[in-house]
Amino acid sequence: MNAAISPQSANPAMLLLELGHRARAARSNAELRFLLVNDSRLLVPYRQACLWLDNDGVTALSGVVETDRNTPYAQWLHEVCRFLHAKQSVQLQCIGPTQLPPELASSWNEWLGPYAVWVPLLQDAKTPASCGGLLLSGTQLIEDQRIPLLVEWSHIWLHAYTALQAGQPRLWRKLTVSRVATKNWWRKKPVWIIGGLIALSAVPVHMSVLAPGELVAAQPVVLRAPLDGVIDQVHVQPNQMVSKGERLFGLDEAQISSRLEVAKQALLTAEAEYRQSAQLALGDARSKAQLAALVGRIGEKRAEVQYLSDQRDRSRVLAPEDGMVLFDSPTEWLGKPVQTGERVMRIARPDEVEIEAWVPIGDAIPLTQGSPVKLYLAANPMAALEGRLRYMAYDASAKPDGSYAYRVRASMPFNKDEARIGLKGTAKLQGDWVPLVYWVLRKPWAVLRQFFAW
Known part of the structure; x- marks a missing residue:
């Protein structure tokens, strides 16, 4: 059963048994997903395969180990599968660009072959309800005698996938909660720590951002x-x-x-x-x-x-x-x-100096005219030159180093001792008041949003 089987010479029933054996032998969800989109070629010929689940979107693509959902190909497949899933069909369908909306059909020839089938994944045989589907596309039309095998293989795979998920330990199963009510719970040290953290997270602080700054002439x-x-x-x-x-x-x-x-x-x-x-x-x-x-x-x-x-x-x-x-x-x-x-x-007037800063695109917090701006010079980092925001550009422009950022100008009173045109440092721009927890988690949350595409 573990030996390699040729799809051309083997009995289709033997191929189905081989796939079922591989599904039972899988030890992880990722292995099962990879098996479905790649090894289904034992039953039917295809060039591309996509596994789509209603609670997770595009989870596996044929020919790749890891699926990047941010690519135009994966995003287009997600819209197509979501449209097919919305029909709530429980039968295998042969689909084409004529069955899709115009905005999706226009890109069919760019991403898929001339023939494609949609195999819904049914959770319950008595009251069938689709939880996703398998999209197969290729240059050959699938033979009619192979379609029942493909449908049966989808049932076998979903059963193995569901069983593997049910057998995995969950966090809430590992936690044990005492059934005996604890008296004087508010005196517990962990309660005080959690309460203190909650109160600390609500402390208002100024939203601020750091950016490279420089002293420049105000009206050169x-x-x-x-x-x-x-x-x-x-x-x-x-x-x-x-x-x-x-x-x-x-x-x-x-x-x-x-x-x-x-x-x-x-x-x-x-x-x-x-x-x-x-x-x-x-x-x-x-x-x-x-x-x-x-x-x-x-x-x-x-x-x-x-x-x-x-x-x-x-x-x-x-x-x-x-x-x-x-x-x-x-x-x-x-x-x-x-x-x-x-x-x-x-030609510039030495007594007319402004602070110029370049705010990176990812740090463009809301700033109003007159917001405080401080410049910590590299030559004197212990003292700050204070100014007021005059304007912040709406469009990002190219910096001298080639990167893009928002130009910020802040007016400041003349300081003869330190305010010399050309001095560089780090500018701190202050925005509105926000809770401390937002100030701490803003950038990590933005990174997670970009990574997981929420």
Whole structure:
């Protein structure tokens, strides 16, 4: 009976007996589920099998050891099996995409073969009620003489599965409770411990979250490259205080200057031609007719000279307001090609500083405007800089390290001794009041929900 049996040469009744023997020999529910979806090929040919139970969903799939219910394939099978189970049919059914709702039938060809059968698992022969079913799919139609064997095999398997579950010890069977009423139960030490834990769990605390933080400029002015070109001069040093109108950096003007000189010479030539034609126009009608074209040409050359002059002036970037210049080392920028709109440096006021934090997606607790925010600097972790939440972004954005988080900005009073732009640390954001038990179990509960897909 333990020897390998070939489905093509063996008697179908012998195959059914072999499967029954394997079911009785199983020692765990997982082994029985694996047996049903994989060894049923001894009776009928199929390519895919799915075991679905009404109290557990998709519990086993053919060809895999562990079932991942979060995959699109398993989720689609769960919806199909739930729809078939809802019909409360007690007979084996040959099903196809035409018997399913349109939203499920549209994915049939993607997940299953052309032929499929639904075998309901019946709990009681007298009053049959389905507790789940076995879905088989393949490229061959199941022969009619094999269908009774498949139905009988489902009864044998369910009987073994139920018996194995009933024989397993349960927690409530291991616990023994005394029938004698205990006097003065409230004086027992365990009662006091449990009561204390319950009272402690109800203590209100602030919902809080930690996030990487940094001191940044509140309203910085970003200076970008006005033209495509190469940075030729940097007139300031990092963290230098500048005044409005002071030169900051400039682009290479060689090409613009040469084009400007050519345009000026072309303008002088056009003006000379105009004066000559104006003198000849007194006695030559042909020269008089050319005056209008020469006037237009002079206007065109003047516009070109003005445009190139403006371009040369734009290549010399000036400070739009007073403040501190923030950028990298000047040697990193000298000779570097830049494109129009590329950020080169920033101007910020040292006395206008904010806290910027990046809250991870999994820690995005509800925060209202004005919520307390504390920043513990890495350079001085014993003291905290306090601020008030100004805004929290609704959409997660990419951080400098490539991960996604919610940007948070908090305004704070100026602290000349410690609030220096660029200092980093850990920000603590406080939300509403919640019970201590919720504060402790929030993250573990979220991890369990994701793991078990509740």
